[in-house]
Amino acid sequence: MTSFAHDFPFDPAYGRTLDDLLRIPAPAAPDDFDAFWRARYEKAREVATEPELGALEEVRDGVRIHGVTFTSVGGIRLGGWVALPAEGAAEYGFVIGHGYGGRQEPGPDVPLPLPGAAAILPCVRGMGARGLHPGIPDVANAHVLHGIQSRGTYVIGDCVADLWCAASALHELVPELAPGVGAPPLGYLGESFGGGLGALALPWDDRFGAAQLTVPTFGNHPLRLTLPCAGSGEAVRGHHREHPEVTEVLRYFDAATAATRLELPTLVAAALFDPSVPPPGQFAVHNALAGERELQVLSAGHFAYEGLAAQTAELRTARRRFFGARPGR
Template identity: 80%
Template sequence: MADFTHDFPFDPGYDHTLQDLMEIPAPAGPDDFDAFWRARHAAARAVATEPEIGPLEEERDGVRIHGVTFTSVGGVRIGGWLALPAEGPAEHGFVIGHGYGGREAPGPDVPLPLPRSAAILPCVRGMKDRGLHPGIPDVSSAHVLHGIASRDTYVIGDCVADLWCAASALSELVPGLTPQEGGPGLGYHGESFGGGLGALALPWDDRFRAGQLTVPTFGNHPLRLTLRCIGSGEAVRGYREEHPEVTEVLPYFDAATAATRLELPVLVAAALFDPSVPPPGQFAVYNALAGERELRVMDAGHFEYEGTAADVAGLQAARSQFFGARLTR
């Protein structure tokens, strides 16, 4: 493990070796965990997403990038970007999640993992700048607490639904990508917040064929509540101090518990040092995966260091190889 100089008032490595991290389990979850998520998924699949493509905003790296909007659960219109091949038809499709804080542009998510691909890059509800919604905070420390008093109102469940509805919108705009239409199936990748949402979303949706999760959050909430950090988990830890009953809600939103149901091939990039998403939670997600899995160990997450550029480039190459081997006709 790299020895990073930092000024955090805690150890972002949490005194865990790689061997320690590889042994962290997932909570079993509530008895009705599966039923809860299957019902949420069914409700999202029933939404008429009515996607609308905006004007061309940018062309680069083999894709034309348009604005896009679509309807998600509760009638909420979600915005984001749609990337389409600059030439020829799309042969692969992706839903691409984002970190906490949202996205102001497609940024480093383009170039896409595979050439000749289409992708939808939504900003889930509450997140800037195309997911902003009245009444939902756009700051991660407040967003992560929105509706948390009940499993039925917690915003994280609706954000997962936004990803399912994004897949529906993509399928309507670019037919022929899903297995049901004779296509290779969709890929998903997301980082941090988007990684945790992906782990919660993928087990229930048979339109996806592979996923890649980078430093995923929401893993092993019982353990997460004991670990200091500077990310959204700290807000949840603080909330639990005054509202201990939240421990009855959080088990329904545990990414590691969901991973025990996730049988698709998944590549996880997990960090040994991370001040925002404690590594024990990240590795809990990887360790729990029920299907084919690959692990890429990063020196650090949410932290700039000398080897950041090389690690990011290595992950991008691994991601392309991973999806290339699994999203073929």
């Protein structure tokens, strides 16, 4: 077990060793789990995303960064950023999810994993400077409960659809990446909230060929409901105490359950100590993956510690190697 000095009223390692974490399973799926998600995916693919590329905002790390807006399910207009190669046509494409709290700028997700790549960095509905929408909370602890009374209204499902629509928008903006023109499938990067959304989104979308999920959330909800934390999961735990029937909704939004359907090569970076996203849920996602998988063990997530910069650099190197080994994916 990894332990750090902290002032949390619980153990962010949850008493688990690495061997313990590697044995945590995924919950069984509802009978109509696949049908539910395939129907949502088909609906998202019908959306005319009508992306609009904004003015050039920045040039760095081999890319030109523009603002972007696009339409997602429900007619909601979302924003974010698009990174395009500073020179030449794009050879690779990425969709990059964000953590719970959104993104105010492209930040550390640029530079991209491969030279010659383009990427869309969307703000999902309710989150970040360019994802705000009336009626959807922009604070994680409220956002994670929005619409949770039913599987059809839960905001997490629409956030997954926002990623699918972002992929459609990228293909329209960068036609040399579109399916059928010889470009490799898209890659996906997601951390924390974005990691959990990625696990839910990717099994149904054949436009993607590989993924990296870093400290992914939403893994093994039945177990998560027993684990105190400092992240959005605590709001779900509180809601569950008053509304135990929510467990039936959460079954459809379990990242570990979805991972049992995820056959793409996937690199998971999971932490041994994490006060915001309990490690047992992170490892449940990794353990459940149905396809080729690679694990990068982090000492901690959502926590500043000595050695963080070195481990971040190691993960960046692993990411370049992982995606670079799959140019044709």
